[in-house]
């Protein structure tokens with residue numbers, strides 16, 4: 263959460279100034295994805311905050327290039343910037359205006375972070391159309407996006423540009439103006455195919471060499487197949503597999519930037535440290551390995567059913583014990599409670615282990631199969 267954002271200087275900070283690594287040249291980086299909703303905006307904002315905080319000398323600018331949707335403007339407009347009505351729209355309507363005065367400061371504990379919003383998109387339609395009724399002459403959105411990137415790149419060490427989902431002319435315009443492209447991919451086959459289409463499109467317009475890498479986001483199962491196939495199909499390195507993180511989702515919904523020390527934050531730092539090792543060190547916290555996701559089994563129905571069976575069996579056994587003890591009146595009530603409590607603890611411990619649940623589920627299936635066969639045999643004998 264925003265309040266948790268302060269972090270001891272020195273932890274995860276830039277390698278700049280240490281003299282150990284060469285300084286990166288200023289970079290303009292486009293965050294793209296083959297399909298909408300993959301997490302571009304959340305990742306772009308997190309990257310901006312982490313770059314500003316951890317690379318002490320960095321001047322970082324976030325730019326919303328999703329003109330129609332303005333997702334970043336809505337997100338940051340909740341808490342971090344006061345005015346999202348001015349921005350790129352002002353230059354689209356008046357080409358004499360410049361970009362730097364439209365930048366707004368975002369407060370970060372240590373660093374320099376500024377933001378260029380989309381501005382008032384409805385004003386573009388209203389005022390531009392009033393002046394240019396000819397529908398064949400669209401507003402100069404692509405030239406303005408490209409010009410903004412060229413100008414702001416001179417003002418920053420890092421310019422992070424949040425694009426629209428999919429690859430349309432506006433996103434291609436952004437990709438042609440930036441130095442690097444980072445692609446966000448989800449694990450599902452639709453997202454993978456859409457990402458492949460995006461990479462093919464970049465190749466057709468001779469921009470694929472700008473791909474600095476891809477991030478697998480919202481990971482809920484072992485991402486190894488996407489990592490392996492992606493490295494070939496996306497012609498670039500996998501920068502990180504970022505887990506589904508309910509805390510990050512909650513922060514997004516509340517208009518807050520996830521804590522850098524949270525699950526989402528450390529994995530984004532990991533991605534940055536791979537993309538720009540001269541700027542950001544790998545996080546001190548542990549990063550989930552691919553096989554860690556096997557243990558989670560968040561969406562494994564077999565394991566979940568095993569958990570349910572375990573709970574039912576333990577409840578039945580526990581109840582039986584209690585009834586037995588109470589009706590015979592041989593044991594004090596406290597003893598029964600202790601028995602149930604012990605069983606509950608053992609049950610909870612067993613159910614917490616996904617492999618145990620899977621084992622129990624498979625055992626139960628085998629037992630049911632055995633009973634069915636027995637039943638059929640019994641009927642056949644009659």
Ligand SMILES: Nc1ncnc2c1ncn2[C@@H]1O[C@H](COP(=O)(O)OP(=O)(O)OP(=O)(O)O)[C@@H](O)[C@H]1O
Pocket residue numbers: 295297298299300301302303304305328331333425426427479480481504505506507508510511512514515526
């Ligand atoms: N690692 C994650 N864990 C959990 N939720 C996530 C994660 N990454 C993104 N989300 C959630 O996914 C949703 C979409 O995120 P976001 O708006 O950043 O995607 P986008 O790619 O910018 O979408 P669009 O294409 O519409 O601009 C948000 O609710 C966000 O909180």
Ligand SMILES: [Mg+2]
Pocket residue numbers: 302303304328333334424425
């Ligand atoms: Mg977005």
